[in-house]
Amino acid sequence: MAEFLTDVHALRDRARSEMMDGPVTAAYGADLPRVIEMLNTALATEIVCTLRYRQHHYMAKGLNSEPVAQEFLEHSNEEQGHADLLAARIAQLGGTPDMDPARVVGRSHAEYVPAADLKQMIQENLVAERIAVATYTEMITWLGDGDPTTKRVLETILAAEEEHADDMLGFLEN
Template identity: 50%
Template sequence: MINVQLTDVNTLRERARTNVDNGAVTEGYMGDREEILRLLNSSLATELVCVLRYKRHYFMASGLKASVAAGEFAEHAAQEAEHADRLAERIMQLGGEPDFNPDNLSKNSHAQYVAGSTLKEMVYEDLVAERIAIDSYREIVQYIGEKDPTTRRLFEDILAQEEEHADDMADILKDL
C-alpha cells in the first residue's frame, strides 16, 4: 500500500495562489505535460479521422443490409465527434492547443483513412480502425498510470466506447 501524506490546508491555499496562470495544472501535476499533450493531440486526430470515415460510410452504404450498418456508422460518427470534443477540452485544460489542422490529421492519427468501396470493406476498415484505437488507448492508459488521473479516466471512458464500436462492427461483419 502506498503511504500518501496529505498536505495541510494552509499549504494548499498558498500553492493555489502561485502560478495561477497555469489554470488546472498545479504543482501537484505529475505527468509529462508535453508528452501527454502530444498523446492527446494524436488521439484527437484519430477521432477526427474516424468521424470522417464513418460519415463517408454512412452516406456510401448501399445494399440489402446497409440500413443496419448505416445506423451504426451514423451513431459511431457522432460518438467519435464527442470523443474529439472531450480530448480538445482536456488539451485546453492542460494549457495546450488542440490541433484541428486538416493537413496534420492523417499524419498524426493512429488509424488510417481507408474508404472501402463495398459495405463489407467499409465495416472491415472501421473494425480495423477501432482495434487500432483500442490498442493505442490502452497503452496510453498504462503509460499515464497515476501521473494524470483525469486524462487517464478520459482515455478509459473513450476506450470502453471504442470496444463497443469494435463489437458492433464485428457483429455486422459476421452478417455480411
C-alpha cells in the same frame, strides 16, 4: 482525525501564486508536454474516424445496408464526441487542440479508407477500432496515476471503442 499531508498554509500560498496554471498543480504527476502531444494524436485519430464513418454512412449501398449505415452514422457522432472530449482536455491542460487538416492525417493512428463495398467498410472500421483499443490501452497504461482526470477520459473513450469494435464484428459475423 487524520492530518493533511501538505502544510495548508503553503498549499494556499502556492495556489495563489500559481493560479494562472489553472488545473495543473505541483501534484500533477505526468509529463505535461507529452500528455498534450499524446492527446493531440488521439484527437487526430478521432477526427479521421469521424470522417471515415460519415463517408461510409453515405456510401453504404445494398439490400442490408440500412442498419449498417445507421450504425456508421451513430459511430461517427460518437467519434466526434470523443474528439470534443479530447480537445477540451487539451485546452484545460493549457495546450492547443491541433485540428489543422494538413497535420491531422499524418498524426492519426487510423487511416481514412473510403471502401468500395459494405463488407470492406465494416472491415476497415473494425481495423480502425482495434487500433483505437490498442492505442487507448497503451495511453492509459503509460499515464498510470500521473493524471487521473485524463486517464478517466481515455477510459471512457476506450469503453466506447471496444463497443464499436464489437458492433463491427457482429456485422461481419451475420
